[in-house]
Amino acid sequence: MLNGTRKQKLSGKMKIITCFQKPEEFSDRHVKFYTKYATVTFKTLGSPLFQRFLDWMMRKENIEEHQVTNVQVRMFPFRRENGKGLAGKFNKKGEILIYPKRLEFCRKLVQDFEKEAVYFYIKARAMATLIHELLHVRYSSNEQKVRQLTRKYFSIFAQSQNTRNTNTDRILNLMFLQ
Numbered sequence: 114m115l116n117g118t119r120k121q122k123l124s125g126k127m128k129i130i131t132c133f134q135k136p137e138e139f140s141d142r143h144v145k146f147y148t149k150y151a152t153v154t155f156k157t158l159g160s161p162l163f164q165r166f167l168d169w170m171m172r173k174e175n176i177e178e179h180q181v182t183n184v185q186v187r188m189f190p191f192r193r194e195n196g197k198g199l200a201g202k203f204n205k206k207g208e209i210l211i212y213p214k215r216l217e218f219c220r221k222l223v224q225d226f227e228k229e230a231v232y233f234y235i236k237a238r239a240m241a242t243l244i245h246e247l248l249h250v251r252y253s254s255n256e257q258k259v260r261q262l263t264r265k266y267f268s269i270f271a272q273s274q275n276t277r278n279t280n281t282d283r284i285l286n287l288m289f290l291q
């Protein structure tokens with residue numbers, strides 16, 4: 114299933130969007146954290162194994178590569194008016210935007226889990242978000258369907274990686290229960 118011979122299509126459309134002017138609310142420490150976060154996200158989403166998986170999923174779901182203009186890894190978190198964060202967005206221009214989790218949240222996570230697990234959380238969240246937004250290309254505003262399929266496809270990928278343990282299961286539960 115993961116041995117597609119076609120060239121991966123999305124990888125050429127990925128970029129990190131940095132802000133030359135940092136939002137006032139962020140300190141240098143934030144900037145350092147979010148820069149690292151964006152780098153990890155970009156590497157994770159661009160990894161050949163994951164790109165091959167996405168390619169397979171897109172074929173299976175009839176999602177055409179041309180429907181996606183680009184995939185943007187954004188540097189800073191997005192705050193909705195209700196104060197809640199946003200993991201990702203597929204907009205009318207066909208762009209997929211991926212946002213980080215807030216520094217404060219990750220700090221709290223470090224208290225409950227080992228550092229490795231937090232690293233895993235960041236990577237897993239990025240992958241689940243891209244899967245989720247790609248599914249929106251096909252299922253537009255059917256959030257329930259998209260969520261259900263996100264879980265399905267994410268676990269297919271996670272199982273193919275064979276890296277799960279109790280800690281990662283706890284992290285995955287945390288991620289999908291939000």
Ligand SMILES: [Zn+2]
Pocket residue numbers: 245249256259
């Ligand atoms: Zn959604």
